[in-house]
Amino acid sequence: MTLSEELLMAYDQQLRTDAETPSAIAVERLGPLRLVSFAGGRGFVTYQDLDGASARTIAHWVVEALAFYRSDPAIVRVEWKTRGHDHAPGLHKALLDNGFEPDETESVMIGPASALNVDVQLPPGISLRRVTEERDIRAMSAMQDEVFGTDVSEGNADAILRRVALDDGMELWVAEHERAIVSAGRLEPVPDTEFAGIWGGATREEWRGRGIYRALTAARARAALTLGKTLIHSDSTEYSRPILERYGLHRVSTTTPYRWRR
Template identity: 70%
Template sequence: MTDSDTKARLLAAYDQQLRTDAETPSALAVKELGPLRLVKFLGGRGFITYQDLAGADEQGIRGLVEAAVSHFEGQPAITKVEWKTRGHDHAPGLHEALIANGFTEDDPESIMIGEARALSTAVALPHGVALREVTDEADVRAMSAMQDEVFGEPVSDEMADALLHRLSLDDGMQLWVAEADDQIVSAGRLEPVPGTAFAGIWGGATRAEWRGKGIYRALTARRAQAALEMEKTLIHSDSTEFSRPILERSGLLKVSTTTPYRWARS
């Protein structure tokens, strides 16, 4: 099978298995609007996704965007919304409609998919660095704060609260960190997707001074091993340009792109 055939097979699995309720396991509420799924999360976050746009033309897509914004404008508790686009979708005029309705475009990320066993090989860690799964509140808050710092965001309780809520659901999500001298230097989570062959690896972050030492690769391998223990055979991730090359070296393939568009209540 050629790389092109493999990418087509993996992308089809992604569209069929992941672009469903499986995409939003921690949603507080989901409303269907035509092909759209309008999702409410903790912390006043809204999210818009879909399996496809049902063949809508430019005018139809503009109407969907306007209706989605109207829905969230009518919910004062929602302060920000993400519309998740995919590069392989047929979506005429979507970018223009989103910009016209107050969304701003983020940087695109690569949709990476591959076999869990390709990532699960042993990776040597630098001396003094160890991996462990975290579940205690103090550890989760320390992990979340480190990720905020690495991503250049103000340290906040929002993500930590969401992760602690997820852990309380006992839905299989795992949080993993790498530590050196009692400091978290890298972190990421594993999210098995019920009813599918997939587990997602998310939130990968490594402090700048610890990059290039194989720590993120080791953390990825350990999460892949945990996925296999759950009988998940495929790994998926939306990757920045920092993590994409690492995942490619581990055998994952870039099958498409995803670009978030963000709306904030004025």
């Protein structure tokens, strides 16, 4: 078994469980599917595998899962998270037939936290810190919305603040220039596993390519090691994937979210 195969096995066994959705407010089961509900009207479908199901069975599950969310008027959007290494005959067609739209495919990256723990020289005037106050968290969320090309949403900020209130170990990190946030990301230690996740990495376009994201990643890796986590995982865009690969993370699979909106 290669290292990438070992890391993928650890990913499937340790992360594709309830550990994947620590802030869920409800979880229902449909065959192997976990139908998760989050605060803010968001549904999320995930699973460890599809138990060798046929295309006909999978199509039935898609219809049933969507009916479950449609029956709850509080749910306004649903994400169905797929992985490139899963055996899932007919899933793409079934999702499209039921109104889901595929989003950008990202790389599932895994590697040792120690490999990311390096010294990075920051541009003049840039500083890093962990944020915990509501004002800072709202500013961070707004910056991420802008970078990801979506409307600035108070709802997104509210969801982060609700998660912070759970005090479940999540850490929020930012890079600032003259007190303005120019890059941000979060660290999510996964209880009872070797893993911590790095998520939400966003850097303003005019500040890219100057080592800021790299430094922010190193800061989160050091925090993960302090918490006893030895592996880092991330779903990475093509902006961040090459950076993580250069420092020892492996592309073990891909993930494509399919999205439905009421």
